[in-house]
Amino acid sequence: xxxxxxSPRHKITETGRQVTLACHQTWNHNNxxxxxxxxxxxxxxxxxxxxxxxxxxxxxSDGYSVSRSNTEDLPLTLESAASSQTSVxxxxxxxxxxxxxxxxxxxxxxxxT
Amino acid sequence: AQTVTQSQPExxxxxxxxxxxxxxxxxxxxxxxxxxxxxxxxxxMILVIRQEAYKQQNATENRFSVNFQKAAKSFSLKISDSxxxxxxxxxxxxxxxxxxxxxxxxxxxxxxxxxx
Numbered sequence: 001x002x003x004x005x006x007s008p009r010h011k012i013t014e015t016g017r018q019v020t021l022a023c024h025q026t027w028n029h030n031n032x033x034x035x036x037x038x039x040x041x042x043x044x045x046x047x048x049x050x051x052x053x054x055x056x057x058x059x060x061s062d063g064y065s066v067s068r069s070n071t072e073d074l075p076l077t078l079e080s081a082a083s084s085q086t087s088v089x090x091x092x093x094x095x096x097x098x099x100x101x102x103x104x105x106x107x108x109x110x111x112x113t
Numbered sequence: 114a115q116t117v118t119q120s121q122p123e124x125x126x127x128x129x130x131x132x133x134x135x136x137x138x139x140x141x142x143x144x145x146x147x148x149x150x151x152x153x154x155x156x157x158m159i160l161v162i163r164q165e166a167y168k169q170q171n172a173t174e175n176r177f178s179v180n181f182q183k184a185a186k187s188f189s190l191k192i193s194d195s196x197x198x199x200x201x202x203x204x205x206x207x208x209x210x211x212x213x214x215x216x217x218x219x220x221x222x223x224x225x226x227x228x229x
Contacts, residue, residue: 031215033215033216033217035219040122040221040222041221041222042117042119042204042206042219042220042221042222043158043204043217043219044219045216045217045218048215048216058216059114088156090158092158092215093215094215096215101160101163102148102160102208102215102217104157104158106155106156106157107156107157
């Protein structure tokens with residue numbers, strides 16, 4: 001069965017370190033997204049991609065970057081981790097525009113100390 | 114930019130009763146989609162129901178139904194015959210139908226407690 005996976009599921013890192021969160025989907029979806037979810041809040045868009053070599057900034061992109069070298073993967077990099085980036089991160093994908101279901105990964109809980 | 118507001122941070126319901134969760138949104142677009150997601154303690158995002166803005170008929174999925182009021186920009190979720198397994202956080206989400214394919218804007222969520 002097709003799926004979307006994230007790794008690691010939990011990560012503790014120190015302030016100032018570079019961190020990369022992996023996202024891999026086997027749906028063959030063109031559109032992929034990274035969201036963050038802070039305690040008691042909804043998901044906010046960090047970055048997104050509509051295809052290979054395409055990346056775009058979301059509403060909370062400062063301090064984050066993504067790259068898209070193939071259809072399956074969209075890694076999220078925190079260039080210099082800050083305590084404000086402690087959050088749960090969700091990767092998601094959807095085939096195209098429309099009411100199609102957006103599939104979410106299981107989330108990565110990141111703690112920056 | 115679109116905004117989604119869920120004005121009820123917490124709701125509770127007695128098992129087997131009915132509860133309605135509120136959601137309002139703001140947009141200047143005419144083509145869009147609305148969703149309700151359930152997030153249990155496992156953190157997994159689970160699609161509950163979806164509504165296309167061009168459809169006048171309210172969506173229904175088993176015990177879950179929506180009241181979509183396009184002019185009022187309101188999209189409430191009704192859960193009938195509530196079950197203990199319905200306890201979770203529920204998010205309302207907006208997705209544009211014409212541009213920015215797949216980008217979603219989420220409300221802050223409503224935590225639903227189901228009392229036995």
